[in-house]
Amino acid sequence: MTAVASTPLLAFLERLQKTALATFGLPDFDPKFYVDLSLKSDLAAVERAFAALPRSPDGSVRVKDLEKFIADHFGDAGADMVPARPADFVPEPEGFLPRVKNPAVRAWALEVHALWRDLSRRVDDAVREQPDRHTLLPLPGPVIIPGSRFREVYYWDSYWVIRGLLASKMYVTAKSIVNNLVYLLNTYGHVLNGARVYYTNRSQPPLLSSMIRAIYEKTHDVKFVEESLLALRKEHGFWTSGLHQITVQDRECSHNLSRYYAMWDKPRPESFTIDEESASNISSSSEKQKFYREVASTAESGWDFSTRWMRNPEDITTLATTSILPVDLNIYILRMELDIAFFEEIAGNPSIAKHFLEAAKAREKAVSTVFWNERMGQWLDYWLGDSSSCMEGQHWDAANQNQKVFASNFIPLWINVFNSGLLLAINILL
Numbered sequence: 466m467t468a469v470a471s472t473p474l475l476a477f478l479e480r481l482q483k484t485a486l487a488t489f490g491l492p493d494f495d496p497k498f499y500v501d502l503s504l505k506s507d508l509a510a511v512e513r514a515f516a517a518l519p520r521s522p523d524g525s526v527r528v529k530d531l532e533k534f535i536a537d538h539f540g541d542a543g544a545d546m547v548p549a550r551p552a553d554f555v556p557e558p559e560g561f562l563p564r565v566k567n568p569a570v571r572a573w574a575l576e577v578h579a580l581w582r583d584l585s586r587r588v589d590d591a592v593r594e595q596p597d598r599h600t601l602l603p604l605p606g607p608v609i610i611p612g613s614r615f616r617e618v619y620y621w622d623s624y625w626v627i628r629g630l631l632a633s634k635m636y637v638t639a640k641s642i643v644n645n646l647v648y649l650l651n652t653y654g655h656v657l658n659g660a661r662v663y664y665t666n667r668s669q670p671p672l673l674s675s676m677i678r679a680i681y682e683k684t685h686d687v688k689f690v691e692e693s694l695l696a697l698r699k700e701h702g703f704w705t706s707g708l709h710q711i712t713v714q715d716r717e718c719s720h721n722l723s724r725y726y727a728m729w730d731k732p733r734p735e736s737f738t739i740d741e742e743s744a745s746n747i748s749s750s751s752e753k754q755k756f757y758r759e760v761a762s763t764a765e766s767g768w769d770f771s772t773r774w775m776r777n778p779e780d781i782t783t784l785a786t787t788s789i790l791p792v793d794l795n796i797y798i799l800r801m802e803l804d805i806a807f808f809e810e811i812a813g814n815p816s817i818a819k820h821f822l823e824a825a826k827a828r829e830k831a832v833s834t835v836f837w838n839e840r841m842g843q844w845l846d847y848w849l850g851d852s853s854s855c856m857e858g859q860h861w862d863a864a865n866q867n868q869k870v871f872a873s874n875f876i877p878l879w880i881n882v883f884n885s886g887l888l889l890a891i892n893i894l895l
């Protein structure tokens with residue numbers, strides 16, 4: 466599948482977003498606000514009321530008319546995500562950060578800890594009852610949201626949220642976040658970028674297994690691990706098949722590695738007006754589609770919009786994320802393979818554990834062969850041949866390593882096998 470379908474509500478909210486930009490102008494304009502609105506009544510009636518608004522030739526309507534239209538027909542953005550006090554929140558948990566003794570630092574840490582209470586939300590029942598009126602997706606339990614304009618749960622943000630929750634001894638809330646991500650994975654086949662209809666076309670850096678591992682290290686809850694195992698295997702399949710997987714051939718063997726690749730070739734609904742503007746100088750519609758896919762794939766990387774993904778750092782239309790094998794993504798997948806092997810062993814499935822250990826070994830070799838650069842002492846992103854050439858069965862060429870320095874060049878140090886001083890020395894010397 467290379468593109469997921471839009472929904473009638475989303476298509477309408479994109480039109481509303483364009484009209485809002487033409488009406489209210491750029492200062493303080495947030496396109497995401499409009500696609501986060503929820504309908505008070507059925508879409509058909511709201512569309513009729515929208516069509517009846519008097520318009521100027523530039524598509525704008527009177528400011529007062531649009532303000533009234535929005536107030537009459539929509540609930541507030543974010544109103545369908547309701548505050549939910551976490552069941553396991555206490556103002557000062559027993560044993561909280563025992564080594565932090567300085568009173569000022571301790572007071573600040575407790576303020577940060579209190580954010581879990583402020584950022585905890587659950588999906589309103591109205592979303593489950595009338596999903597067609599919301600772009601928010603129903604979730605089984607409470608989550609922690611990033612806050613501000615990000616009114617829904619996000620995939621890779623949840624990794625750091627969970628690390629913080631574990632420091633706060635909030636194991637129930639941490640497990641609830643994982644259960645929600647597993648629910649999205651089971652429903653859509655991948656963990657979504659975030660829990661909105663407009664994020665169904667892509668994932669984000671795959672850190673689910675790392676979340677489960679971090680929770681297991683604190684709780685030793687085998688049942689929790691066993692319940693997540695099938696979903697983790699499914700996620701591994703998502704990242705290691707189809708358009709996400711690329712084979713690179715060197716003189717000795719072929720290496721399978723993964724890239725970001727969103728199933729979307731239109732402007733991102735949450736940034737529709739921005740993406741259309743960015744593409745305004747691209748004349749052919751197929752080139753525009755390619756650009757939009759690169760934009761969505763960059764959002765999948767979580768690094769939206771770093772120059773890391775651009776052929777020309779000064780020109781966003783040169784985004785080429787799908788033509789890059791990223792170091793960080795492949796390290797996350799390697800961690801996933803090691804974690805699944807560890808969990809399968811705990812669950813009493815040694816043959817599946819062995820299969821994932823072998824996959825991890827193969828990826829470890831691929832990372833060392835394709836990304837490692839001895840002279841620079843770093844692992845470098847790898848440029849694939851241009852889109853007209855065959856994407857599968859690429860031939861490794863040192864000249865294709867991107868020699869620019871990014872923080873992601875050092876992510877392999879997260880994995881034991883790459884962070885031993887001895888092994889690094891051997892790699893450099895051989």
Ligand SMILES: OC[C@H]1O[C@H](O[C@H]2O[C@H](CO)[C@@H](O)[C@H](O)[C@H]2O)[C@H](O)[C@@H](O)[C@@H]1O
Nearest residue numbers: 497611615619622658735764767768769
């Ligand atoms: O903290 C949430 C995420 O915020 C950024 O990206 C998100 O916003 C973009 C524009 O609204 C959207 O297109 C993207 O898909 C979202 O993830 C940030 O770049 C992400 O790393 C972060 O998870």
